[in-house]
Structures are given as structure tokens and as C-alpha cells.
Amino acid sequence: xxxxxxxxxxxxxxxxxxxxxxxxxxxxxxxxxxxxxxxxxxxxxxxxxxxxxxxxxxxxxxxxxxxxxxxxxxxxxxxxxxxxxxxxxxxxxxxxxxxxxxxxxxxxxxxxxxxxxxxxxxxxxxxxxxxxxxxxxxxxxxxxxxxxxxxxxxxxxxxxxxxxxxxxxxxxxxxxxxxxxxxxxxxxxxxxxxxxxxxxx
Numbered sequence: 577x578x579x580x581x582x583x584x585x586x587x588x589x590x591x592x593x594x595x596x597x598x599x600x601x602x603x604x605x606x607x608x609x610x611x612x613x614x615x616x617x618x619x620x621x622x623x624x625x626x627x628x629x630x631x632x633x634x635x636x637x638x639x640x641x642x643x644x645x646x647x648x649x650x651x652x653x654x655x656x657x658x659x660x661x662x663x664x665x666x667x668x669x670x671x672x673x674x675x676x677x678x679x680x681x682x683x684x685x686x687x688x689x690x691x692x693x694x695x696x697x698x699x700x701x702x703x704x705x706x707x708x709x710x711x712x713x714x715x716x717x718x719x720x721x722x723x724x725x726x727x728x729x730x731x732x733x734x735x736x737x738x739x740x741x742x743x744x745x746x747x748x749x750x751x752x753x754x755x756x757x758x759x760x761x762x763x764x765x766x767x768x769x770x771x772x773x774x775x776x777x
Contacts, residue, residue, distance in 0.1 A: 590617075590619060590623065590627065591627050593617045593618070593619065594613060594614070594617045594619065594624055594627055594628065594634065595634070595637055595638050596617070597613050597614075597616035597617035598613045598634055598635065598638035598680070599638045599639070599642060600616060601613060601616060601679055601680070602635075602638065602639065602642075602677040602679050602680030602681075603676060603677060604679065605675075605676075605678055605679050606679050607679055607682075607683070608631070608635070608679040608680045608682075608683040609631065609683070610624055610625065610628075610630075610631050610634070613631075613634065630687070631683060631687055632684065632687050632688060632691075632694055632697045633697070635680050635683060635684050635687075636697055636699070638680065639677065639680055639684075639699060640699070642677065643673060643699070643701055645704075646666075646704050646705050646707070646708035646709075647708070649666065649669050649670075649705060649708075650662060650665065650666060650669075650705075650708055650709060652665065653665045657712070659709070659710055659712075659713045659715075659763050659767055660760045660763040660764045660767070661760075662709040662710070662712075663706070663709045663710065663728060663732075663759050663760065663762075663763045664756050664757075664759055664760040664763075665709075666705045666706065666708075666709040666732070666759075667728075667731070667732040667752075667755055667756045667759040667760075668752060668756050669705075670701060670702060670705055670732055671732065671734075671737050671751075671752045671755055671756075672752065673701070674734045674737055675737075675748050675752075678734075681734050682738070684697075684698055684699075685698070685734065685735065685738075702728075702729055702732055702733050703729065706725050706728050706729065706732070707725070710724070710725070710763075713767070715766065715767065716766065716767065716769045720766055720769060721766070723766070724762060724763065724766040727762050728759055728762060728763070731755055731758045731759045731762060732755055732759050736755055737751050737752065737755060740754055740755070
């Protein structure tokens with residue numbers, strides 16, 4: 577029993593080392609690959625693959641605990657009755673998080689685009705954040721709210737940020753500024769078409 581327990585403890589330590597190494601690489605902004613993770617965790621690549629069948633599954637576990645929930649993210653603007661302010665703040669916070677972990681985010685996008693069946697493995701952090709930012713407001717109509725949420729999903733996602741930095745050549749700060757302005761403008765335009773009702777969606 578002690579031997580079995582010892583083996584179980586060792587496996588848990590190895591798994592934790594691999595996950596921690598992936599998180600550290602993600603925070604560093606470096607490219608995140610399974611060989612790099614294995615090297616940082618001081619294990620062989622084969623060992624890393626015994627614990628995680630692919631990089632996507634490792635990224636899922638490594639990143640699930642590094643992003644706070646929507647309530648915590650939006651706490652500084654919890655009392656705001658301005659939907660555009662709440663959405664702009666959410667966009668800023670989300671994209672700062674993307675920049676802080678961009679190695680992992682890029683790896684996740686790359687691997688899931690190449691394998692569309694794995695697209696559901698992406699965390700989709702923008703969706704609950706957008707929902708929470710707009711939750712206090714009824715909006716002009718359910719249809720308009722749906723259109724707004726879809727538009728915001730494009731404007732405040734990592735893909736938009738990387739288009740602006742990689743292809744358009746903007747600095748990260750300028751790219752985030754464009755995304756925040758776009759999210760604010762979309763929200764203001766949507767709510768300008770009808771009354772804003774607070775206190776429930």
C-alpha cells in the first residue's frame with residue numbers, strides 16, 4: 577500500500593510539474609510547445625505525453641485557474657449603469673490577460689484551428705464576460721442584444737488583437753485601445769436604438 581501510495585504521489589507531483597511549467601511558459605510570453613514544457617518541467621517529452629495526450633489538453637488544465645470569474649473581473653465597474661463602460665472595461669481586462677499569456681493563447685488558437693473538431697477545447701473567456709457585462713440591461717430588443725454580443729465576440733477576442741499587432745503592426749497598447757474603442761462604439765450604437773433597462777436581463 578505504501579509503495580502504491582508513493583507511486584501515486586510521484587505521479588501527482590510529475591503532473592503538477594508539467595502543468596506549472598506550462599503556466600510559467602504561458603506567462604513568459606514564450607512559444608508554448610510540448611518539448612519546451614517538458615524541458616522546463618525536467619521530464620522527457622514522452623513522459624509529458626503520458627500525462628497529456630496533446631498540447632491542447634495540457635493548455636486547458638494549465639490555464640483554467642489563471643483567469644478569474646466574470647464577477648471578479650468586473651467588480652471595479654459593478655455599480656456602473658453604463659453598458660458601454662462595462663463592456664469597454666471587460667474588453668480591456670480580457671485583452672490584457674491575453675497579452676500576459678499570449679504564448680499559450682497563440683498555441684491554443686493554432687492547434688484548434690488546425691483541428692476544428694477540437695475548437696470546443698478553447699476556453700471562450702469572452703462569452704461569459706460579455707454576458708456578465710450586459711446582464712443588468714434589457715437592451716433595445718432581444719434580437720439587438722444577440723447581434724451586439726456576436727459583434728463583441730469578434731471585437732474583443734484574441735484573434736482581433738493579433739490581427740492588429742501582427743498584421744497591422746500596432747503596439748499591444750494601441751491594439752487594445754482600438755479593440756476597446758470598437759467595443760464601446762458597438763455597445764453605444766446598439767443601446768442608442770432603444771431604452772436601457774437596469775436591474776435584470
